[in-house]
Amino acid sequence: MKLKEVITSAYDNLSKSQQKVAKYLLEHPREIAVLSATEIGEQSGVSETTVIRFCYAVGLSGFTELQKSVREQLLLEKSSLQTYVTAKESLADAPHLHAxxxxxxxxxxxxxxxxxxxxxxxxxxxxxxxxxxxxxxxxxxxxxxxxxxxxxxxxxxxxxxxxxxxxxxxxxxxxxxxxxxxxxxxxxxxxxxxxxxxxxxxxxxxxxxxxxxxxxxxxxxxxxxxxxxxxxxxxxxxxxxxxxxxxxxxxxxxxxxxxxxxxxxxxxxxxxxxxxxxxxx
Structure with a gap:
């Protein structure tokens, strides 16, 4: 199961402060991927400890595993080639493609x-x-x-x-x-x-x-x-x-x-x- 699905299914059982972390993660995956636990806490309005407890609450071993999962499943969800081809599909049958x-x-x-x-x-x-x-x-x-x-x-x-x-x-x-x-x-x-x-x-x-x-x-x-x-x-x-x-x-x-x-x-x-x-x- 993807991390996004794990978080969504566990959301109702999280504490209010942990839900803030969950919401922030789903809305800002790139930031979760590069910021520290302290910075994530500041951005989502909770403590660093809450961020760590959130990781445990959704079945992760800690913040390191959270970042790794985010990078793999959210940040890198689509390859550049996929994004490139998708963006060009609407131009496939249009005249003056080069223009x-x-x-x-x-x-x-x-x-x-x-x-x-x-x-x-x-x-x-x-x-x-x-x-x-x-x-x-x-x-x-x-x-x-x-x-x-x-x-x-x-x-x-x-x-x-x-x-x-x-x-x-x-x-x-x-x-x-x-x-x-x-x-x-x-x-x-x-x-x-x-x-x-x-x-x-x-x-x-x-x-x-x-x-x-x-x-x-x-x-x-x-x-x-x-x-x-x-x-x-x-x-x-x-x-x-x-x-x-x-x-x-x-x-x-x-x-x-x-x-x-x-x-x-x-x-x-x-x-x-x-x-x-x-x-x-």
Whole structure:
């Protein structure tokens, strides 16, 4: 039986305070998945002890098992692919499919524009400019974005490193980080544990961590000094890709404008190397 059904069936036998926890859990599964028992208690208006007793009352071994069940059964109830396909079904027989899909993308980008705090964006540009070294990580659906960002930022400044967890020595990379380093971590639902764990450890090594994600309740929020949640809750990760690349493009544009001389010098060097080694005979 799913956790939601277990809670619903046990609801009438719970104390009034435990019912507050149950109601909060059913209404805010993402928050239960990432907050502590103390924070859940504060949000639902009860004590931490009540949250723990609620777990026992519904047959769980404790708060850890509650979070695990929520993540598995509620937070991850639908895959991004399922959400993506469902959202496109209404367009299946409509004319001008490309125009409709691209219009939806532009609407999501506009929503993201409204979500982004301009002061936070300017702070990100300043951190990118000041950092001695920049490390960028993103896995699975986020890897293409991380790779693109590393390449394009590398045209504007020195010492930009894309982290490849499949081939890089992660311990060596962590050792090479310092208080003058910047980590940019990209992770979208479903959140890759490897990325979250690396970000957590790197937070103790790097001077500053920027998280780029979908939701303010993303696991990255615990480890990022500055968080950019770009997508309203419930959106497909695949559908978020145009928004993500548009945001990264804005970040690169801002970095280039703030370091125009450095970009022009690196661009000249890049063109020379390209002509010497990559142009066809």
């Amino acid at each position: 409709r899909v691209m219009k939806n993308d532009s609407e999501r980008i506009q929503q993201a524009i409204d979500l982004i705090n301009e002061e936070d964006f300017e702070l990100m540009l300043e951190k990118i400019k000041e950092a001695e070294k920049i490390f960028i990580i993103g896995s699975r659906t986020s890897f293409a974005a991380a790779s693109w960002l590393a390449f394009t930022l590398g045209l504007a400044r020195d010492h930009v490193k894309l982290i490849r967890s499949d081939t890089d020595d992660l311990l060596h990379l962590l050792q090479s980080m310092s208080e003058t380093s910047l980590l940019i971590s990209i992770s979208f639902h479903r959140y890759v544990k490897e990325t979250i764990k690396f970000t957590e450890v790197a937070k103790k090594q790097a001077g500053y961590v920027i998280g780029i994600t979908d939701s303010p309740l993303s696991p990255l929020q615990k480890h990022a000094d500055l968080l950019f949640p770009l997508i309203p809750t419930g959106r497909s990760t695949i559908d978020s890709t145009p928004v993500l690349f548009s945001f990264l493009n804005a970040a690169v544009a801002g970095t280039t404008l703030k370091n125009r001389e450095g970009f022009e010098n690196r661009n000249k060097e890049y063109d020379l190397l390209y002509r010497d080694y990559f142009e066809p005979y």
